[in-house]
Amino acid sequence: MPFNQRAPVDTHQVAHIYFEEFFMTDMMVLKTQQWLNKTYKGRYNFGSVTEDGATGWETINALIRALQIELGITQTVNNFGPGTTSRFKSRWPSGIAQQAAGAKDTSNVYAIIQGALWCKGYSVGSAEITTHFYGGTGAAIKKMKADMGIGGDSHVDVLTMKSLLSMDQFKLLVRHGANSSVRNIQQTLNGKYRTYTGIIPADGLYGRQMNTALIQVLQKLEGYSPSQATGNFGAGTRKNLKTVSSSSSGEWVWLASAALVCNRKAVQVTSTWDNSMANAVKSFQKDYALPVTGVVDTTTWMSLLTSKGNPDRVAKACDCATVLSARQAKDLKNAGYTHVGRYLTGTVGKERRSKALNIDEIKNITATGLSVFPIYQDGGYYSDYFSYAGQGNIDGLTAIGAAKALGFPRGTTIYFAVDFDAYEFQIDKLILPYFKRIKAAFNSAENSKAYKVGIYGPRLVCSKVTEAGYASYSFVADMSTGFSGNLGYPIPRNWAFDQFHEFTFHSSPAFPLDKDAYSGRDKATKTFDKVPYKSAHSLEYDNAFRLIDAAKKAFVQAVLEPLNLFEQLSTIHWRFDQKIPLNTFNGRDVTIVTSMVASVGIGTTSSNPNAIDIKVNNDGTLTAGTRSAISSASAKFKVKDLGTNLDFSQRITSIAASIKGGNISTSLTSSGPTNFTGSITVTSPELAPKGSGLSEHVTVTLSYEVTFHPHTSPDFHLPEVSVDGALVGVAVVALAVLFVAGAVASGGTAIPAEGALLEGLAGLAVL
Structure with a gap:
């Protein structure tokens, strides 16, 4: 799994901690922000700062720009660099000194120091930002210096000023x-x-x-x-x-x-x-x-x-993107390697050369006595790959199928790659949800061989995924010593393989190889289960369709999860184009039967003219146009005697945010005064991988068959409904189906036996 050369990470990036205790609203931080805007807004290149009372880089950078203005720098920047340092030393060679008590001279620089101290959590003894440097400010400087470990007086030299105007913390977190x-x-x-x-x-x-x-x-x-x-x-x-x-x-x-x-x-x-x-x-x-x-x-x-350590040290394990011949496998064994990591699927290079393990290669490897640990990576080189949480389902199911086809035995650990320097906020927002979906796939009926999840990535990524309970072992990407997720972090406690050096291995022919330290935790696979023989081409063909099938199943999950209906589906074997019962709710007044049909090959556009196309921004969030369309459509319907759509719009928005493409349409049909069926139809975007020459879509139709019981009232009828081009079967469908069925599926409140039915439904809307 070779890396390209990568530049060290910008030191202004938050490396491994969110200082949330300093992000809370603070009155003195708010006053600092207000003073900054009042004093500098519109001057030179200052701009402005948000007045929210929260410490963060925006406020710190504003304080830096303010200092630069006071130093005569007209083109201010968010960096305390060499120019700022030089001017500071020239102005205050011995540092900024505390004023004598009662001194009348003022300076905005004193206010900048005070604001920075408040942002660090140090009180200056005043309830206002002032332009003086008296004993309260001096005491705060001394306290901060003591916390730093440098001690001394209240003078603010250039190093102290740089520390003030940073997000560095000096209290034990x-x-x-x-x-x-x-x-x-x-x-x-x-x-x-x-x-x-x-x-x-x-x-x-x-x-x-x-x-x-x-x-x-x-x-x-x-x-x-x-x-x-x-x-x-x-x-x-x-x-x-x-x-x-x-x-x-x-x-x-x-x-x-x-x-x-x-x-x-x-x-x-x-x-x-x-x-x-x-x-x-x-x-x-x-x-x-x-x-x-x-x-x-x-x-x-x-x-x-350093994370990679001594690259010249001996290693027992290795990994490569080369399909190994008998000669190459033998040469690895003779060189002292005992374990080799190989890819389950995929290609490498501009020529799209296969890197996928195949049955003939397994024979070459096992004949030498080498063990194999499988790696899954058909992406993961950048953060966008992880923006669709369903990618975890796709990759998990594809890897399980590929491992089965190759004969990997029960309990094998498959390592899923995070092949970029993910910051902590990206791990929390993207990587953890991705592995949560992988773990769900491995907990499903598809994983009949009880394969385990492994994680490949920088140290911090491996540790956090493991701590979340989503990985059994770590394959550590330690070659990239400049990664923020490697620098300053100990190796994960569950590390199995530690990749530390890439070189050209001399064989016939020579090929790129990564050296991996081996802990012994993952024994890997030396003996494979017997499986039907398939050529490398046939396996590649199967993997492509397996990936598409996994993408279709992941889309189904993305539709069902916001409605709390996926758990029922994940525990059973199910097929496309077949009606699948999901839930039945029997109440005193109403019975609701929820079912699903997931159809393939329907196309990309619903025949319903009121269908809403789902579009997303670059960061994966719904566009303003999509949100507006959902809100407008939801607002059109009315239910007489209830007069609200409750959180219907929120539920549809959740589905749209989950699928991130395709469209949503709905319908309502009635077969009598006490029976109707409401349907939500969600159609996927293109699911086939780019360049595959295939076109694949899936349409999920959720049906809610609602029957009101005769004893409710002898003259009971459905409430009067005004659809007027509404998004979905409004009436009781929006209220009962989306909320009652979802609530029941997740263990929610049942419809009360007494009282008006609609009042009971309204009470469920909070779920």
Whole structure:
């Protein structure tokens, strides 16, 4: 699974934590925002800041622009860069000093400092933003410096000012799993090494900035100057490494123990080599599948401070996108490899060369005694791939089918790829829902061999997916050392394979190969189940149709889930073009039978002229036009004696947001004064993969057959309805069907036995 070269992530991106305790509305932050707009709005390139009382980059950047204006910079930017630094040092060579009590001179810079302190959570002792720098502001600066670990007076030098005008935090973030020992290390780095590292967060969380700072300290110990100590672990840094052992003491031991604390292998730092230190080193080496030497050697240093570690170290596992010949498989075995990762489906390169494992290749591999761990990746190189949550169903079902066809035995772990540097907000919004759908597919009747879900990706992605309960093992993408999801994160506890180096493996012919460390957790597959033989071409053909079939099933799920009806379907074997009963509700006054027909090959446009086309923005949200169409159509219908559509529009919007394409139409038919059927019909967009030459669609029709019981009233009739081109069977269908059936399916409230039926239905609308 080779990566292309990737640039380091912008340091202004939030790497691994949302400081939500600082995002809440705060009166003094609001006053800071109001002061900024009053003072600078319309000046130079300041723009404005939202007045919402929430600390975030928008407010911090506004404070930076304000400072730049005060420094005479007319083209302000959201960055405290070299130009701002130079002008600050020129204006205040010794830093900004606290005013004497009662001093009359004022400065907007003092107000900027106050606003930044409030955004950091430090009180300046005043209920207003002022243009003075008195004792309250000075005390807040001292408190922040103490939290940083630098101590000292209330002077604000350029490093302190940079820290003020950042999202860095200096209080222990206990709610986010902060570690006091990590914070002590951070404070030591700030107090002793800041000429090399600058001031880093002192929040107790091991992250990108701290990892870089540890490398800069290493470079200092190796003799580099502050300007030479970039924090990049290159060939020079490796060459000058010193082995730390029982004969060592001082800063080298301190740094090694600090790295062990950050990697969860030591409790506290030490400058003296002792038994605890020796045991921590051995434990780290064992857990990372390194040679257990008991000393901090080159390989250990590199694994402590970079994700990929020493690329020259021996590996037992590997993975590749090459369909292996008998000769290539044998050469891998002879080179010392015991496990090889191979793709279940797909192609690679512009020439679309197959990378898919096939039955002949399995024979080549197993004949040598190699074990195979399967990888599924037909995308996943960018965030948009994960924007449709149904993609998880598609990939999960496709992978299960492909693994069965190849004979992977019961309990095999299949690794699904997240092959880009996902930030935490992308993991939460896109990746976790994707794996939730994969997990649902693996929990369905389709997974008759009880295959397990594995995750391939950067360390943070693997850890979060695992913690959510969606993956059994991790295949870690550690080659990309610049990934924000790798820098500053320990390896996931459940790691099975750790990809750390790509090179050309010499065989006949030579081919690209990734070296993977092997933990032994996933034994992989050495013996395959007997399956009917199919050629590579036939398997590729089957996989294409399997993917389409999975896409159709995922679309059905996307329609049913917003109505709380999918659980019933996920536990049974069902077929297209067949009426499937989903739920029956028997109440005192009414019976509602819910069923579904999912038809294939219907086309892309409903015959209903009032059908609404579903369109989405680039970020996957519904367009304003689609939302407006749903709202307008929903508002047209009226139910006499009830006079409301309740949250009907919200339910249709939920379906539209789930399917992200196609269209929705509805109908209402009556077969008597107490019987009617309401239907919602949802038609998919094109489901066939681009370039496949195929055209595939699926139409899901949900029918709600409603029967009012004769004892309700001898002269009972349906309420008078005005459709007027309405979106759906309005009347009681919108009320009873969408809400009662959905509520019953999810264990909601039953219709009350006493009282008017419509009042009971109205009461259910909150569900």
